[in-house]
Amino acid sequence: MMTKTRRLIFWTLACLALIGILAAVSFSRQPLSIHARIAEDGGFMPASIKARVGEPLRLRLISDDVEHSFALGQSDLQPVTFKPGEPAEIELIFDKPGTYTFYTTTPSSLNFWRMRGVIEVSGEGETQISEPPLYVRLGLDLDGEHESEEEHVEWANQPSAERGAAFANQIPAAMLTSNYYVSHSPMEIFDELRRAPALQSLNDEEIWDVVAYVWEQNTSSAALVDGQRLYQTNCAACHGKSGAGDGQFADEMKAIAEKNNDEHGIQAPTDFTDAEHLLEAQPAKLQGLILRGGMGTGMPMWGTIFTDEQTWALIAYLYSFQFEYSQ
Numbered sequence: 001m002m003t004k005t006r007r008l009i010f011w012t013l014a015c016l017a018l019i020g021i022l023a024a025v026s027f028s029r030q031p032l033s034i035h036a037r038i039a040e041d042g043g044f045m046p047a048s049i050k051a052r053v054g055e056p057l058r059l060r061l062i063s064d065d066v067e068h069s070f071a072l073g074q075s076d077l078q079p080v081t082f083k084p085g086e087p088a089e090i091e092l093i094f095d096k097p098g099t100y101t102f103y104t105t106t107p108s109s110l111n112f113w114r115m116r117g118v119i120e121v122s123g124e125g126e127t128q129i130s131e132p133p134l135y136v137r138l139g140l141d142l143d144g145e146h147e148s149e150e151e152h153v154e155w156a157n158q159p160s161a162e163r164g165a166a167f168a169n170q171i172p173a174a175m176l177t178s179n180y181y182v183s184h185s186p187m188e189i190f191d192e193l194r195r196a197p198a199l200q201s202l203n204d205e206e207i208w209d210v211v212a213y214v215w216e217q218n219t220s221s222a223a224l225v226d227g228q229r230l231y232q233t234n235c236a237a238c239h240g241k242s243g244a245g246d247g248q249f250a251d252e253m254k255a256i257a258e259k260n261n262d263e264h265g266i267q268a269p270t271d272f273t274d275a276e277h278l279l280e281a282q283p284a285k286l287q288g289l290i291l292r293g294g295m296g297t298g299m300p301m302w303g304t305i306f307t308d309e310q311t312w313a314l315i316a317y318l319y320s321f322q323f324e325y326s327q
């Protein structure tokens with residue numbers, strides 16, 4: 001009798017233990033739910049997540065209103081879109097500790113770029129030590145107007161790097177270094193080339209071709225392709241597909257700017273096809289503006305999102321709204 005009861009107790013306990021273990025295992029495999037609502041209604045919830053190096057982080061992305069997407073800074077994850085009633089599940093594994101920013105690339109509302117959150121990844125491994133960005137090292141004032149001696153830029157043909165290449169061997173070597181490129185605006189190199197004795201026989205349009213050539217030397221076709229992809233995904237909603245400052249939110253931002261008339265408040269998105277504006281900005285300054293954002297103008301900050309390489313690719317791509325590149 002006794003043994004039978006004992007056996008029953010043993011098996012009951014064994015079964016309960018097994019159920020417990022199975023429940024614990026399946027619970028730990030449960031993905032973490034992240035709800036998304038347009039920025040004005042709260043954005044991502046939770047907006048702060050913890051993870052450990054090397055351990056898979058499973059997320060279930062649930063939309064409570066319209067279509068959204070989940071993108072992760074400092075990674076090559078392609079944005080994952082999800083709609084109401086159609087959650088998406090993803091698994092992330094981090095190989096370095098640090099703070100990663102997640103964000104949306106779907107222009108779900110005017111403030112869509114405010115939909116951001118962080119993943120704090122702890123564990124072994126070197127954290128990325130970031131140097132201060134170039135605009136800080138160069139001491140640039142990001143909020144000042146871009147400056148130049150030249151007032152008007154007019155050309156019948158878009159400056160062409162290919163035509164400029166014909167004069168390649170007459171360009172002073174100092175102007176072909178990457179240090180020169182990052183710290184000078186196209187307008188400044190135009191002025192310097194205009195004064196260069198070797199180029200006295202060229203007309204202004206030919207000098208602009210040389211400027212386009214020098215700018216092309218500082219990028220690569222791979223970077224331009226990458227820059228184009230990043231631009232179309234992250235910037236076109238405001239700056240427009242062709243850079244003309246006419247993205248889907250442009251009219252709304254322009255109307256707010258005109259109504260408020262506040263230089264620190266919302267502005268119309270910059271038109272990169274406007275030569276006088278873009279050609280007066282040096283790459284280091286554009287880098288600063290992209291990393292830091294406009295602080296209230298409606299231009300988001302991207303510092304935690306793009307790698308250095310991606311930021312330079314974006315900058316190179318912006319100038320291609322002015323220059324015709326052969327590659």
Ligand code: HEC
Nearest residue numbers: 234235238267268269270281286289294297298299300314
């Ligand atoms: C939500 C709208 C919005 C998005 C998205 C956006 N921008 Fe902007 N951007 C603006 C506005 C508005 C301005 C003008 C005000 C200012 O300069 O802060 C601006 C200005 C800029 C400037 C400064 C231009 C100059 O010469 O003064 C740069 C460079 C720029 N944006 C690059 C980008 C890039 C690159 C992206 C994508 C990675 C991007 N922007 C995405 C709204 C946006």
